[in-house]
Every structure is written in C-alpha cells, then in structure tokens.
C-alpha cells in the first residue's frame with residue numbers, strides 16, 4: 153500500500169467525521185467527506201465548493217490524484233462535480249476541495265460528513281515535447297471523432 157502524507161485541517165476528521173478509507177479491499181477510491189458546519193441544500197443547478205477538512209501531499213510527480221463523482225449520488229440524485237473531474241497535482245498542499253453540482257431536477261441536502269466524491273491515486277507520465285516535421289505514418293492517420301463508423 154502506497155503511503156500518502158495527510159494533514160488534518162478539521163478537528164472532526166478522524167473523530168466525528170471518519171477519515172476517508174477504502175470501503176472494500178478492492179476499492180479504487182477513497183471516499184471524501186463533506187466537512188460542513190451544517191447540512192447544505194443544493195438547489196437544481198447550484199454548484200458549491202465543499203471542504204474536505206484535509207490536505208494531501210503526493211510529492212512524487214509520477215503520481216496524481218483525481219476526484220471523481222460517486223455513481224450512486226450522480227445517477228440517482230444528480231450530484232456530480234462542477235469541474236466534472238478534479239485533478240490534484242503532486243505538488244498541491246492545500247485543502248482538497250470538492251466542487252459539488254446538482255445537475256438534477258430536485259434539491260439535495262448534503263449532510264455533515266456525508267461521502268461526496270472519491271479520490272483515486274493515479275500514475276502520471278510527464279512528457280517533454282520533441283518537435284518533428286512528420287510523424288511515422290499509421291493506419292488511422294488523422295482520422296478521429298467517429299472516423300471508424302458506428303456499430
């Protein structure tokens with residue numbers, strides 16, 4: 153298991169609000185919880201930046217983290233991310249924030265400590281551009297955006 157430095161920025165984290173954890177042995181994501189002072193209602197179309205009460209320092213530039221929606225909240229309640237996906241840089245040391253967007257038709261109340269989104273650690277390959285005049289030809293070439301047809 154990879155070690156990840158974490159700062160607890162809210163005294164409730166690890167006490168009344170559990171620290172994010174993998175729900176099962178095979179889980180890819182750590183559920184991030186809403187560090188709210190009181191329940192917050194998101195009306196249809198609303199977006200709010202919600203604190204998680206914690207900061208991580210990934211440190212290794214060959215890693216990053218992504219914040220993804222939880223499928224149940226997104227599918228059943230329309231609660232997804234205002235930025236669709238959050239990308240956490242390896243050198244970011246600030247509080248992890250979740251942009252919460254109610255894309256649904258009904259208001260939704262986020263409870264204090266509710267699991268809102270999930271954090272997934274991912275490998276990253278940083279690239280250095282090498283400018284060329286021509287690429288080695290491929291079968292696809294410049295075809296894209298449905299070039300290979302449907303079905």
Ligand SMILES: O=c1ccn([C@H]2C[C@H](O)[C@@H](COP(=O)(O)OP(=O)(O)OP(=O)(O)O)O2)c(=O)[nH]1
Nearest residue numbers: 219235237238239240241244247248249250251
């Ligand atoms: O959902 C998110 C997305 C980003 N971040 C933090 C970590 C990330 O490293 C930093 C910057 O994110 P990003 O590069 O996506 O945003 P930007 O708009 O390009 O801001 P910046 O100019 O600070 O890079 O904000 C979050 O806490 N939550």
Ligand SMILES: [Mg+2]
Nearest residue numbers: 239240241244
């Ligand atoms: Mg950026």
